[in-house]
Amino acid sequence: MTVTVSYLVMYSPEQLRPKQLDDSRLQIQPVMPPRWEFNQSMYCRVGADWSWQDKRAWDEARWQAYAEAPGLYTFAVNWAGEPVGYFELRQDQHGGIEIVYFGLLREFIGKGLGGAVLSRALEHAWQLGPERVWVHTCTLDHPSALANYQARGMRIYRTETETVSVSGND
Numbered sequence: 001m002t003v004t005v006s007y008l009v010m011y012s013p014e015q016l017r018p019k020q021l022d023d024s025r026l027q028i029q030p031v032m033p034p035r036w037e038f039n040q041s042m043y044c045r046v047g048a049d050w051s052w053q054d055k056r057a058w059d060e061a062r063w064q065a066y067a068e069a070p071g072l073y074t075f076a077v078n079w080a081g082e083p084v085g086y087f088e089l090r091q092d093q094h095g096g097i098e099i100v101y102f103g104l105l106r107e108f109i110g111k112g113l114g115g116a117v118l119s120r121a122l123e124h125a126w127q128l129g130p131e132r133v134w135v136h137t138c139t140l141d142h143p144s145a146l147a148n149y150q151a152r153g154m155r156i157y158r159t160e161t162e163t164v165s166v167s168g169n170d
């Protein structure tokens with residue numbers, strides 16, 4: 001299967017065009033201390049619809065090392081006390097922060113949460129003091145993913161076309 005990967009960037013917090021959602025049911029909290037089980041569960045549950053495969057075969061030790069790695073910040077997205085998504089931010093080697101993973105569980109997509117949660121993810125990323133915040137998305141992701149990143153002020157700086165093998169979701 002051929003996919004298009006888009007890389008997006010923001011160079012200043014002033015470029016952020018936030019979407020506000022003033023609803024106390026939405027809570028975003030850092031996962032501290034790191035809990036690899038949370039990262040694994042959210043990766044598998046959120047990514048099931050979007051062909052996230054690269055970490056599915058990881059064992060507990062690899063997940064633990066990943067979740068506890070210096071420079072990785074995991075945030076739980078909760079709605080009325082229930083986990084509904086997450087995002088991971090990671091420092092890169094060039095003074096930037098990458099939004100490594102970002103997503104909501106299927107039943108919370110289309111309810112107006114995505115833009116607000118992405119706004120909060122970008123705010124948290126800028127609080128870490130980077131020179132830039134970046135992300136990549138592809139045509140396997142939610143059809144509105146690219147538009148959401150762009151609506152928040154991120155700009156495409158590179159696109160690539162790749163051929164990938166996509167196995168069935170489990």
